[in-house]
Amino acid sequence: MIDRLSNESIPSAAPRASNSETLAKEIIERLTYRIGKDPKVAKPHDWLTAAILVVRDRITDNWMESTRKTYATDAKRVYYLSLEFLIGRLMRDAVTNIGLMDELREALNSFGVDIDVIATLEPDAALGNGGLGRLAACFMESMATVDIPAYGYGIRYVHGLFRQQMADGWQVELPETWLAHGNPWEFERRESSYEIGFGGSVETVNVDEEVTRYVWKPAERVIATACDTPVVGWRAKRVNTLRLWTAHPIDPILLDAFNAGDHIGALRESNKAESLARVLYPADATPAGQELRLRQEFFFSSASLQDILRRHLQQYPDFTSLPDKVAIQLNDTHPAVSVAELVRLLTDVHGIDFEGAWDIARRTFSYTNHTLLPEALETWPVPLFERLLPRHMQIVYAINAKILLEARKQKAHTDEEVRNISLIDESGDRRVRMGNLAFVGSHSINGVSALHTELMKETVFADLHRLYPNRINNKTNGITPRRWLMQCNPDLVTLIRGAIGDEFMDNTEALQALDTFADKPDFQEQFAAIKRANKVKLAQLVQSRMGIRLDPSAMFDIQIKRIHEYKRQLLNIIEAISLYDQIRSRPELDWVPRVKLFAGKAAPSYHNAKLIIKLANDVAKVINNDPSVHGLLKIVFIPNYNVSLAEIMVPAADLSEQISTAGMEASGTGNMKFALNGALTIGTLDGANVEMRDWVGEENIKIFGMTAEEVTKVRAEGHNPRAIIEQSKELSQALAAISSGVFSPDDRNRFTGLVDGLYNHDWFMVAADFDAYSKAQREVDALWTDTASWYSKTIRNTARMGWFSSDRTIRQYAGEIWRAG
DSSP: OOOOOOTTTSOOOOOOOOSHHHHHHHHHHHHHHTSOOOTTTOOHHHHHHHHHHHHHHHHHHHHHHHHHHHHHHTOOEEEEEOSOOOOBOOHHHHHHHTTOHHHHHHHHHTTTOOHHHHHTTSOOBOOOOSHHHHHHHHHHHHHHHTTOOEEEEEEOOSSBSOEEEEETTEEEEEOOOTTTTOOTTOEEEEEEEEEEEESOEEEEEEOSSSOEEEEEEOSEEEEEEEEEEEEEOGGGSOEEEEEEEEEEESSSOOHHHHHTTOTTGGGHHHHHHHGGGTBSSOOOSSHHHHHHHHHHHHHHHHHHHHHHHHHHHHHSSSSTTHHHHEEEEEESSTTTTHHHHHHHIIIIITOOOHHHHHHHHHHHEEEEOOOOOGGGSOEEEHHHHHHHOHHHHHHHHHHHHHHHHHHHHHTOOOHHHHHHHSSEEOSSSOEEEHHHHHHHTOSEEEESSHHHHHHHHHTTTHHHHHHSTTSEEEOOOOBOHIIIIIITOHHHHHHHHHHHOSGGGTOGGGGGGGGGGTTOHHHHHHHHHHHHHHHHHHHHHHHHHHOOOOOTTSEEEEEESOOOGGGTHHHHHHHHHHHHHHHHHOTTSOOOOEEEEEEOOOOTTOHHHHHHHHHHHHHHHHHHTOGGGTTSEEEEEOSSOOHHHHHHHHHHOSEEEEOOOTTOOOOOSHHHHHHHTTOEEEEOSOTTHHHHHHHHOGGGSEEOSOOHHHHHHHHHHOOOHHHHHHHOHHHHHHHHHHHTTSSOTTOTTTTHHHHHHHHHTOTTOHHHHHHHHHHHHHHHHHHHTOHHHHHHHHHHHHHTOGGGBHHHHHHHHIIIIIOOO
């Protein structure tokens, strides 16, 4: 977007006609003059691009108007810094939000083109991994919807995380190629380019007797260039900007080296620069991988801050007003280096003294924590940090001295507490604690569910909370109902509109009116028919991709999320083995037909997570091919989980698996998506499950297992999983089958490590919670056979999930943290 416009210099564009005939003419114009194709020879991807360009042009009119409005009203801007934005496909989202779906469908139909067919050709933007990135995408859409002027800042990854394939049941990582044919949504902004430095040295310059300045002389420099994507809110009230950075070298080729015959070496600097924007989360098991991650985080943080400061100075005379006009939200610890970088820019570049710069930074930044796992709160070895960012290391030490002196002055902290507050971890080799840096450099630190926020105060940030008792607050996550109800489940939306009207489309809490329909047989019948149609759609996808036939009348039991031991896919798989044994042993019983579906990616260097995927596929191979099961149980692991796959799986779920170890999931948002679309949740009292139980009612959710307090107590007092396993017939037999090679006849010891971990420590309480989980699953079976009761509960889930809209979450951020809007 153009950032600085006179309010009078450019008149607002006249509203464009939006009937199907006008759209059809515009599609042909884009097809002819932008793509260079005659309609007679145009391919489906050509029609897709032409349609996107027509939609993009309409959004651009609103985009420019939104920018003008922000300048005219002198509004405070929000800047959301996130290493991930899992935005998925944009066409259906954009067309729905600007209200052109019917007209565009009709326009394309006039050429014999089906919008539903070409929409599937749009690649998922490979800009995220899981919940963190999807939350950022929901927040961007909601900020536009509730009229908050905002920019999202991240990296324009060429290959993103990875494309997941299976080879004999093992995860294989392949490069994602979503940008292979360009991205018609984006605009390159060559004028928004900034130099980013790495390494080098710091020189001291004595300006006069009282003033000393520090000058960083980087040894390496790269160029960050912006690419902008418009993000349109519901009913096109506002269009905000997702600004992603791509990296370029100062010199694209070392011509002397090339002419000397070193053709590969001549591109060394180019490759080094471009590696910054190639892959999300490069494996950090090696020193080179760790360095690349830190480089990526600084690269996008520095470019974003330089851009923010430039825009501010275009409108205001100095930076004293920065906290009043700018709110910068750090989405997890990845952009935490921004705290030191902003202080550096204000002091070294703009001449503000350290105390003034620190005050501005602290009042401008706020930080969202997403994890209670200590290993996920990033730390960097001091030698690496100092070599790569020498000036920032000095600033980190200066901030640390200030904070530790403040803690000492209070005389209320033990030596151990002061060590925990420090930005430098000295328990082993010295490391910079990025979570602590984000905490002390922000005026607000929020958790993402009520339970998570309280646990933050008691665990990872306990000592910092004692030092700054008023900074931690809660902002429970939410999801955008546009994508996760209106777009992914249109038939259900039609049913709801017929029952309660349209108010819920602008205020999701109005869904509560659906409560009165939960026990009506005719409404239940229509609700069930829509659920079955969604299951048929998923079954067709599984059949086409994997050759596995599913029965839509079976219960679809779904767990889709990043593969991690604390999310306990392993618990689900073991219970499936136990159920398999019971079905074969007691064939005379009326077993509920069940399909267990999994999807998710494991980090490339996370051995146990990849082993869990292999176990799921090995178990599926045995169970799905055993005639004695009579099709009563099937296991499916669908490869390459992404947003578009979730949009098919979520509406098809009967049962939503939210079974993380209590106290370890910050919030979860998949739980909200499933419940909104009429799935029953089976889960622990973890993350947002706690608040979901309060909203939907205890009777409409199946809770099992230990609480967070009980998990902490068991770990502290000593956990004896071996005794638990030996006392549980079903669990011990299932583990014996795994460890003896029943599911891995080609390698009997393949899963020994997983099983031994359960016997020896069971850190994630899989054994401890197994019997409770198994019992809860059989209670779910019983409920499934009572159709009226089942749909009464699932309809009430849809009716009572309105509070979990990201619109509500953003309004809370805006009112209580950002003071914007």
